[in-house]
Amino acid sequence: MTLLVVLNSTVCVKDRLTGFEGQSTQPRALPPDIADFPGFAARLPAISQVSTMPACNGPVSYRGQAEVARDLANLADALEGVQVAEAFLTAASPGVIALFLENQYYPTHEAYLSALARQ
Numbered sequence: 001m002t003l004l005v006v007l008n009s010t011v012c013v014k015d016r017l018t019g020f021e022g023q024s025t026q027p028r029a030l031p032p033d034i035a036d037f038p039g040f041a042a043r044l045p046a047i048s049q050v051s052t053m054p055a056c057n058g059p060v061s062y063r064g065q066a067e068v069a070r071d072l073a074n075l076a077d078a079l080e081g082v083q084v085a086e087a088f089l090t091a092a093s094p095g096v097i098a099l100f101l102e103n104q105y106y107p108t109h110e111a112y113l114s115a116l117a118r119q
Contacts, residue, residue: 013097014054016064017119022057024102055102060115 014020034041071089079087094116098109106112 012064012067013092013101016062016067017060018063019056019058019060019105020054020101022055022102022104024053024055025104026102053101055104056106056112057104059105060119062119 075087075089094113097116098113103109103112106115
């Protein structure tokens, strides 16, 4: 049995990295596979207009050391007395962050990815 602890990646990014105090100006596009579910797709435009995503509007640096320590302690507590083959915490990759959180600061996509990868 594997225990998977999933954190909302976009929340962690804006809370654990500096430079994400902006709000995205890009319209949120629906994933292509949503076309297979027209009833569901019909409800999404209203939902997607309500929520906004953070955007990178300054230099990126890591500031979430205390939160990571807390997450690891919580994972260790959750595993206490439980037999599992493995357990892990997820983390948003630079590519996922760059895909979902608009760059309003770095001059190029490559510069944005590079800044994210250094963290």
